Amino acid sequence: MLSTILFGALGVQSNRARERDFSQGKPSHFIYFGVGFMLVFVLVIIGVVKLVLHFAGR
Numbered sequence: 001m002l003s004t005i006l007f008g009a010l011g012v013q014s015n016r017a018r019e020r021d022f023s024q025g026k027p028s029h030f031i032y033f034g035v036g037f038m039l040v041f042v043l044v045i046i047g048v049v050k051l052v053l054h055f056a057g058r
């Protein structure tokens with residue numbers, strides 16, 4: 001499930017793997033993992049920006 005979310009976010013998942021995952025998994029799991037991944041991704045980006053701004057002296 002996690003690999004499906006990560007590869008899907010990167011856009012490198014094959015059509016066969018996507019069809020396999022969506023036929024076996026529950027839609028709610030994909031929604032929860034997708035939203036969770038998005039939140040973690042946004043928080044990491046915010047953290048990196050704050051770190052860069054801190055070292056830039058702002």
